[in-house]
Amino acid sequence: MSAVVDAQGLGKKYGRRWALTDCDLEIPSGHVVGLVGPNGAGKTTLLNLAVGMLSPTTGAVQVLGAPAGTQQAKVGYVAQDTPTYVRLSVADHLRLGARLNPNWDDSLAQQRIQHLRLDPKQRAGKLSGGQRAQLALTLGLAKRPELLVLDEPVAALDPLARREFLQDLMEAVADQELSVLLSSHLVSDIERACDYVIVLVDSRVQVSGEIDALLDTHYRLTGPRRDPKDLPRGQFVVTASHTDRQSTYLIRTEQPIHDPAWTVTRLTLEDLVLAYMGRDVQPERPVLEVQR
Numbered sequence: 001m002s003a004v005v006d007a008q009g010l011g012k013k014y015g016r017r018w019a020l021t022d023c024d025l026e027i028p029s030g031h032v033v034g035l036v037g038p039n040g041a042g043k044t045t046l047l048n049l050a051v052g053m054l055s056p057t058t059g060a061v062q063v064l065g066a067p068a069g070t071q072q073a074k075v076g077y078v079a080q081d082t083p084t085y086v087r088l089s090v091a092d093h094l095r096l097g098a099r100l101n102p103n104w105d106d107s108l109a110q111q112r113i114q115h116l117r118l119d120p121k122q123r124a125g126k127l128s129g130g131q132r133a134q135l136a137l138t139l140g141l142a143k144r145p146e147l148l149v150l151d152e153p154v155a156a157l158d159p160l161a162r163r164e165f166l167q168d169l170m171e172a173v174a175d176q177e178l179s180v181l182l183s184s185h186l187v188s189d190i191e192r193a194c195d196y197v198i199v200l201v202d203s204r205v206q207v208s209g210e211i212d213a214l215l216d217t218h219y220r221l222t223g224p225r226r227d228p229k230d231l232p233r234g235q236f237v238v239t240a241s242h243t244d245r246q247s248t249y250l251i252r253t254e255q256p257i258h259d260p261a262w263t264v265t266r267l268t269l270e271d272l273v274l275a276y277m278g279r280d281v282q283p284e285r286p287v288l289e290v291q292r
């Protein structure tokens with residue numbers, strides 16, 4: 001399958017500070033990709049580079065096989081602050097969407113507006129934050145893009161609206177040729193909606209890949225204290241903690257674990273994400289990429 005986003009050596013510097021460093025990613029199409037990381041990790045920077053709103057300081061990023069920013073009709077972007085025009089009504093937004101987007105799906109837009117009980121005559125400036133977010137998301141979906149990029153799309157939504165929106169996204173991916181790249185702080189949202197994850201910490205991609213494949217290759221090992229250098233070669237240590245007598249390792253390995261000294265536990269996505277978010281960032285280490 002071709003990559004929807006293909007970043008090689010991608011980096012962005014603001015003044016003296018790197019917001020994104022050495023980013024290599026090859027995201028296959030047909031996924032809902034969750035980009036997760038702490039505040040200031042570089043998520044928005046990566047998304048802005050992917051949609052061509054920023055130019056890289058180093059490296060390059062191709063989107064749907066062409067340089068980022070060159071295929072506006074095929075890429076939808078809903079920025080973090082869910083931009084809408086305060087003086088325009090909901091209906092005006094849909095009319096504008098229809099005029100600007102060649103693949104505009106008006107019946108989808110109208111259905112969503114009705115379902116959300118948004119008054120078409122209401123000006124966007126008079127909508128609540130959550131309603132504005134829903135309007136912006138509707139515009140993004142009705143554009144019928146091949147790639148929809150969403151920066152914290154559900155942050156302003158109430159829990160039910162959040163669940164419904166994520167469900168709509170998954171259905172849209174299943175029904176049409178759509179790939180989604182969304183950022184979120186909440187692993188529960190990613191768990192619900194995404195089948196591919198990227199963990200970004202301190203401007204670096206720590207791990208990326210299909211969630212099932214990542215969960216199949218990460219384990220928690222607990223047992224008698226052991227030095228990391230005594231672990232088999234194919235076991236990559238993500239985090240380690242020790243007491244006087246016991247060691248706990250979170251490792252990634254492609255090999256089965258036969259050592260009877262270890263109690264081996266599978267991880268949840270939250271365990272995995274938190275482990276990569278909480279570990280000391282060691283730039284000299286190779287970035288892990290697991291794909292099927």
Ligand SMILES: Nc1ncnc2c1ncn2[C@@H]1O[C@H](COP(=O)(O)OP(=O)(O)OP(=O)(O)O)[C@@H](O)[C@H]1O
Nearest residue numbers: 014015018019037038039040041042043044045046
């Ligand atoms: N326009 C800018 N000028 C200078 N520094 C910036 C600019 N935009 C972002 N940064 C810095 O780059 C780093 C990454 O910011 P970015 O907005 O990409 O992070 P983020 O992961 O999206 O954060 P959050 O989850 O809080 O939205 C931060 O340290 C931020 O202060």
